[in-house]
Amino acid sequence: MLLFSYKSTGPSSKMFQSLIDASRKNLFSSPLITQARCETPQPEVTDVPPVPETRQIVAAAATEDVSCEFGSNKYYALCGFGGILSCGITHTAIVPLDLVKCRIQVDPGKYKGIFTGFRLTVKEEGARALAKGWAPTLIGYSMQGLCKFGFYEVFKVLYSNALGEERTYLYRTSLYLAASASAEFFADIALAPMEACKVRIQTQPGFANTLREAFPKIRAGEGLAGFYKGLPPLWLRQIPYTMMKFACFERTVEAIYKYVVPKPRSECTKPEQLVVTFIAGYIAGVFCAIVSHPADTVVSKLNQDKGSTAIGAAKKLGMAGLWKGLFARIIMIGTLTALQWFIYDSVKVYFRLPRPPPPEMPESLRRKLEAKEA
DSSP: OGGGTOOOSSHHHHHHHHHHHHTTSOTTSOHHHHHTTOOSOOOOOOSSOOOOHHHHHHHHHTTSOOSSOTTSHHHHHHHHHHHHHHHHHHHHHTHHHHHHHHHHHHOTTTOOSHHHHHHHHHHHHOGGGGGTTHHHHHHHHHHHHHHHHHHHHHHHHHHHHHHOHHHHHHTHHHHHHHHHHHHHHHHHHHHHHHHHHHHHHHHSTTTOSSHHHHHHHHHHHHOTHHHHTTHHHHHHHHHHHHHHHHHHHHHHHHHIIIIISSSOGGGSOHHHHHHHHHHHHHHHHHHHHHHHHHHHHHHHHHHHSTTOOHHHHHHHHHHHHHTTTHHHHHHHHHHHHHHHHHHHHHHHHHTTOOOOOSOOOOHHHHHHHHHHHO
């Protein structure tokens, strides 16, 4: 989070600061947040059409007290903090299920299912073995969450400003996909070293039992490349997963408020809004698991077999092997994604961050469409 408050006169700092400055005005910010700070009298405008009732509702919702301006350094920093909590806590909480899932993927002959995997692990290594890999999981996914959620907010605003208000609304799904892919690219670079340690601890008996043992062993045996040899398949797994996670979540929330919830979002209480967040997160998580599972299997196999390549691991697994452990991963990722969005949104509520409603069609675009239909 210190990234957002770092100051320098170098060109990279100026470039990042220009990115922050660009986020001040965009479709995703709440109308009143960007306007209420203007204290100088404005000239009277008489040729503007009356504001639709829906816009008045959105403006009324924006009157709630917020702790910072949308797009400010503090806003991005707290979003990053929310990402740390949402990813770090949830991934660490399901380490036992993740361990069994990884073992099913790399040794399907021995671990034939979830319950068999749990039973064999406890029988052979004791109940404590189910917690193997918790430390690299906590550290790695906290770092990933910081970049994933923090940079998503940054890139979403940056791309929105580049497109303009009308195109942002028309192509908002593509915007969600592009912003999340950009954020995940950097998030996986932060995650890769800890992911390599975690998979080795969980799937290679006798290699190491703790992060303190695994990290120096990999560094001594394979150097820096040992931590990042799984990065390309990690990108193949995580980028599609994150694109689905954010785009599906954003559009599902929009659809729930439009077709399911019997009242506008502005009239829903905070707990009701968080329930919508959880439901949309679970739906997104199921699709995330299916889209990213083959690459997840390759990552597990690649980190287990020293010297192997992604293509070699995929050939060795075969088409059927690539889908081993899917049921376990659907349960894990569905619950995981729902809890991540719930925690992330709860952090926004707790710190009173601006939480703009789902995008609405700009009035200028509405008039153009009405004129075209007339």
